[in-house]
Amino acid sequence: MSEKVVLYYFNGRGKMESIRWLLAVAGVEFEEVYLTTEEQFRKLVNDGALLFHQVPLVEMDGMKLVQTKAILNYIAAKYNLYGKDIKERVMIDMYSDGVRDVMDMIMVLPFTPADQKQKQLDKIQEKAKERSLPAYEKALADSQFLVGSQLSCADVHLLEATLMLEELFPTILSTFPKIQDFQKRMKVIPAIKKFLQPGSQRKPPPDEVYVKTVMSVLSFIFK
Structure with missing residues (x-):
């Protein structure tokens, strides 16, 4: 191998x-x-x-x-993208799974029959705006990262998910300033900027x- x-x-x-x-x-x-x-x-x-x-x-x-x-x-x-202890890890898992819920909905979109795509888009937008994004906006209210004081996989997943959402709904982050600031911080990290x-x-x-x-x-x- x-x-x-x-x-x-x-x-x-x-x-x-x-x-x-x-x-x-x-x-x-x-x-x-x-x-x-x-x-x-x-x-x-x-x-x-x-x-x-x-x-x-x-x-x-x-x-x-x-x-x-x-x-x-x-x-x-x-x-070293998984927190410093078991309590941080469970929070990272929670935030990561929440992001994955939205990304999974987006992943099936290309395989959705044409006559059902708008319905799927509406479901994605509703879940993101009403349930997912508000939770991440709150989590970032007083912190640079979702969990603890350093970058974790949850932050990487959130950036990926929000970029995917913006591809579908360009103004979806307009009412989420903390997430917008988070995106800006993440995009200047050298490895992310390169990717x-x-x-x-x-x-x-x-x-x-x-x-x-x-x-x-x-x-x-x-x-």
């Missing part, structure tokens, strides 16, 4: 994007293997690389890691090619 970190996923965001973000912020270089055929996926399954027959798959530290949350928690713990530049391993919003590839690779699931 390669000593380098290797990511196995599609050439697009999906569940791997948060992993890319966290590795980038931790300053970890990684390679990617893009799945483009059903045969590639089935080979990973047959080789025993996919514990639950699902991607993302990350080869790291001599392990083949699956399950997004487990991968993110491992990276965060290894690179936000053109040519980085950050993926663009999903397009039709990405959707068709995913559907093709996982076609056996939809039969």
